[in-house]
Amino acid sequence: MRHDIASKLSKRDQDVALDIDAPAPIGTDAEFVGNVTGRITLRNIGGGEVAAWGHLNAVALMPCGRCLVEHEVPLEFDFSESCALTQIDEPLSYTQVADEDEPARIPLLDGDVVDLSELVRQLLVLHVPPRSLCRPDCxxxxxxxxxxxxxxxxxxxxxxxxxxxxxxxxxxx
Ligand SMILES: [Zn+2]
Ligand SMILES: [Zn+2]
Incomplete structure (x- = not known):
């Protein structure tokens, strides 16, 4: 999920749309079948903030909450997040704990390259259900x-x- 678009994104109020079709990032605490797909649009809105919005699809592999058999759980969602052109230091230790006054913006940079994996990781963590049944009448x-x-x-x-x-x-x- 690395894109050489940092120079484009440094310009204000210009939309940069990216098609996503890549394996799920590590660090979601879940297993996925196939690639995460969708579309993410980024826009530098000034003040160091990058607005990110779009639509993602993924298929999680989860144990049933009753019989423990693994089954596929399709995820499909729209999102809108606040990001920043700051470095992703260590994705696995990155926490979502935000200061009340200054909400955490999701970092987008790996060196000079825009890397969407931390954004996608946080979105997947948010949307994987805590529990799922293989079928309603399991x-x-x-x-x-x-x-x-x-x-x-x-x-x-x-x-x-x-x-x-x-x-x-x-x-x-
Ligand atoms: Zn028995
Ligand atoms: Zn079951």
């Missing part, structure tokens, strides 16, 4: 033997199942 794992109840009926004694769950179980059968 039956999860048997609490006794750990069998995936989407795939099999286990031999566990049904009497051991929490009686409060019985009406739900009958519905699912």
């Amino acid at each position: 039956r999860g794992l048997c609490p006794h033997c750990g069998a995936n109840l989407n795939e099999t009926r286990c031999e566990c004694d049904e009497d051991e199942i929490d009686p409060r769950m019985a009406p739900l179980r009958d519905l699912l059968d």
Whole structure:
């Protein structure tokens, strides 16, 4: 996500639009299938600030919150962020903690080159859901033997199942 456009971006009020089609940056704490795609437009609005907006698509690979089976979670979102032509020092240790008076602007520069990876990393972190189900009616794992109840009926004694769950179980059968 490196683009040799720093000189273009140094001019005020000029839009620089970039097509994105690259692997997800490291440091998102998530796995992704295929490339992150979309379009990002940057505009130097003065005062050291660069407005960034656009649209991104990505597919996260996440374990189901009930049965733990990995499944694909499509992400698609519009965004608008405040960035700056400052150096990305260390993306992995960069925090989003912002001073109340001066909100953190996302750094865009790696040397003389505009690098969108820190911007994209923060956007992905923001949009990956904390929990996802493989399907809305996932039956999860048997609490006794750990069998995936989407795939099999286990031999566990049904009497051991929490009686409060019985009406739900009958519905699912
Ligand atoms: Zn599941
Ligand atoms: Zn079982």
